[in-house]
Amino acid sequence: MVAILIFVVVFLGALVALVVVTFLFAPRRPSEIKERRFESGGPPYGPVQRRLLMQYFGYIYLVTVVEAAVGLALVAVLTAQPSAPMLYLAIALLLAAVLIVVLRYFKVLNDIRRWS
Amino acid sequence: MDLPFSGDLIAALVFPGVLGIFGFLVVAIWLERKLVARVQWRYGPLYVSKPLGGLLQPVADLLKLVFSELVLPRHTNRLFFAAAPILLFFAEGLPVVFIAAAPGVVMAPHPYGLAIAVVLVLLVAVLVVAMAWTEADKFTYVGAVREILLTAAYEVPLLLAALAMFILYGTADPYGVVEAQSNLWGAVLNPLAFVAYLVALLMATTRFPFEIPEAEPEVVLGPYTEYGSTLFIYAFGANYVKLYVLALLGSVLFLGGWLPAGGLAGVFITLVKMLVFVLPAMLVRAIYPRYRIDQALRIGWGKLLALSVAAVALSLVWRLLR
Amino acid sequence: MKTLVSQAVARLARWGTKWSLWPPHLVTACCGVEIGHIFGSVYDAERFGMLPMGSLRQSNIIIIEGTITLKMAKFVKYVYEQMPEPKYVIAMGACAIKGGVFYGSYHMVPASKVVPVHAYVSGCPPTPEAVLKAVSKVQEQIGHAEN
Ligand code: SF4
Numbered sequence: 071m072v073a074i075l076i077f078v079v080v081f082l083g084a085l086v087a088l089v090v091v092t093f094l095f096a097p098r099r100p101s102e103i104k105e106r107r108f109e110s111g112g113p114p115y116g117p118v119q120r121r122l123l124m125q126y127f128g129y130i131y132l133v134t135v136v137e138a139a140v141g142l143a144l145v146a147v148l149t150a151q152p153s154a155p156m157l158y159l160a161i162a163l164l165l166a167a168v169l170i171v172v173l174r175y176f177k178v179l180n181d182i183r184r185w186s
Numbered sequence: 187m188d189l190p191f192s193g194d195l196i197a198a199l200v201f202p203g204v205l206g207i208f209g210f211l212v213v214a215i216w217l218e219r220k221l222v223a224r225v226q227w228r229y230g231p232l233y234v235s236k237p238l239g240g241l242l243q244p245v246a247d248l249l250k251l252v253f254s255e256l257v258l259p260r261h262t263n264r265l266f267f268a269a270a271p272i273l274l275f276f277a278e279g280l281p282v283v284f285i286a287a288a289p290g291v292v293m294a295p296h297p298y299g300l301a302i303a304v305v306l307v308l309l310v311a312v313l314v315v316a317m318a319w320t321e322a323d324k325f326t327y328v329g330a331v332r333e334i335l336l337t338a339a340y341e342v343p344l345l346l347a348a349l350a351m352f353i354l355y356g357t358a359d360p361y362g363v364v365e366a367q368s369n370l371w372g373a374v375l376n377p378l379a380f381v382a383y384l385v386a387l388l389m390a391t392t393r394f395p396f397e398i399p400e401a402e403p404e405v406v407l408g409p410y411t412e413y414g415s416t417l418f419i420y421a422f423g424a425n426y427v428k429l430y431v432l433a434l435l436g437s438v439l440f441l442g443g444w445l446p447a448g449g450l451a452g453v454f455i456t457l458v459k460m461l462v463f464v465l466p467a468m469l470v471r472a473i474y475p476r477y478r479i480d481q482a483l484r485i486g487w488g489k490l491l492a493l494s495v496a497a498v499a500l501s502l503v504w505r506l507l508r
Numbered sequence: 509m510k511t512l513v514s515q516a517v518a519r520l521a522r523w524g525t526k527w528s529l530w531p532p533h534l535v536t537a538c539c540g541v542e543i544g545h546i547f548g549s550v551y552d553a554e555r556f557g558m559l560p561m562g563s564l565r566q567s568n569i570i571i572i573e574g575t576i577t578l579k580m581a582k583f584v585k586y587v588y589e590q591m592p593e594p595k596y597v598i599a600m601g602a603c604a605i606k607g608g609v610f611y612g613s614y615h616m617v618p619a620s621k622v623v624p625v626h627a628y629v630s631g632c633p634p635t636p637e638a639v640l641k642a643v644s645k646v647q648e649q650i651g652h653a654e655n
Contacts, residue, residue, distance in 0.1 A: 141305075
């Protein structure tokens with residue numbers, strides 16, 4: 071426990087200390103142009119936020135579901151009794167289901183415009 | 187033990203801990219630049235310290251960055267702008283708390299330690315996106331979106347590879363995992379999981395074939411574009427810290443950790459084994475072009491998913507045979 | 509005591525800056541072709557610690573690559589202004605010095621009128637060796653700077 075505390079304090083302390091060093095010793099000549107948004111060497115133009123391209127959105131849907139399921143499997147494996155064939159069967163079935171779904175909708179997943 | 191320091195203090199301050207992280211940053215950047223230069227028939231950094239082969243180059247870079255002006259753009263929330271990379275770097279380093287480098291050299295021995303470490307590694311992507319968002323720049327915006335999509339590509343295979351190994355060993359305790367490999371390494375028992383882990387590692391650290399969020403010709407530096415000075419060290423170095431953590435995790439999960447040695451000699455064995463993950467990650471930079479984001483997604487959810495599911499199946503078979 | 513510390517810090521900073529000059533991609537004319545050479549296998553500017561950088565926030569040296577037209581001068585100035593503080597400029601090519609083949613043209617500006625220049629390289633285009641020589645000149649300047 072003490073070790074974790076020492077690690078956190080020393081690590082964060084070192085990181086902050088370097089920033090403080092920069093603050094104290096680095097030359098500073100602030101100007102209005104310097105503090106503008108970086109736009110490849112030109113003056114900033116137009117709004118930053120633009121409409122998101124949603125075409126790969128299917129993957130994100132999928133990852134939220136599959137990841138939760140895999141996480142559950144992880145917890146189950148780690149907390150199970152040493153030999154639990156039923157659990158392994160369940161995991162195998164789960165993964166088979168994931169594979170089937172992904173295989174079935176692989177083409178559609180690639181582009182949301184094919185969803186209908 | 188009759189050491190002047192106890193093992194967990196060594197872990198906190200020297201090897202998996204603070205000194206190891208910063209040392210890795212220096213050595214890895216030097217190694218990467220030298221190796222890539224070698225492949226491209228160049229010398230790489232040299233004259234900064236000729237007898238050492240330019241080993242001081244990353245040190246010079248760090249000093250340069252520390253002593254260059256810190257610009258906090260006006261259109262951002264300056265507090266978050268300064269805090270985001272520090273938090274990111276810290277969070278990338280946090281999983282080492284639960285990974286053992288040698289018997290006794292671990293900060294927090296925990297029966298589910300390695301599982302916690304994997305989850306912590308996966309959680310960090312949130313901070314990258316948050317950082318890109320605070321910068322509020324066109325390039326960082328695109329970089330953030332790409333980071334989200336790439337995360338969607340590698341998260342499940344990485345988790346599945348870890349799951350396969352946990353099923354195989356029946357535990358996530360670093361000591362238990364290494365003990366289970368005393369006869370045969372995990373990479374031999376389940377090569378599929380090893381390969382899946384390696385590819386997921388390349389994706390997670392956005393190394394070359396998957397260097398999509400910070401593709402230089404497309405989005406300048408992606409999520410790191412706005413940072414200069416010390417904050418750039420943190421923002422950009424965070425990737426190297428992730429590589430360090432994943433290499434350490436991989437050497438414990440797949441390569442038998444500190445075996446066959448014990449004690450402090452085990453630390454060096456672990457270090458050498460980490461090279462198995464670090465060297466390919468450095469070398470692919472010189473060899474491969476970059477995938478498009480949809481290709482990366484298709485790989486992640488196609489071949490890589492199949493590979494990692496097969497790895498879990500292999501582990502289940504091993505488990506039932508035993 | 510205080511001056512000693514600040515002197516030591518300044519020396520460290522100068523050493524670091526000297527060996528880590530990162531130019532951004534700013535190509536104004538045909539000398540830019542030569543820049544590829546400088547970072548290529550044969551001349552390899554990375555030996556001197558140079559690393560081409562994408563963003564201006566991290567870079568600290570501009571290599572002005574040839575002719576600056578009036579139109580481009582605005583951007584050169586802007587790029588220079590947006591770079592963080594210790595920053596250096598190398599003007600490359602006859603065009604950047606005085607106009608070269610475009611000498612006397614209505615639309616070209618010598619580099620020294622746009623940004624403060626630390627080293628000039630002559631030639632049309634200059635050979636990569638000449639540019640590397642200028643780089644090490646700049647390094648010497650940084651190393652011997654006072655304060
Ligand atoms: S000096 Fe020669 S090569 Fe360079 S920009 Fe001028 S004309 Fe082109």
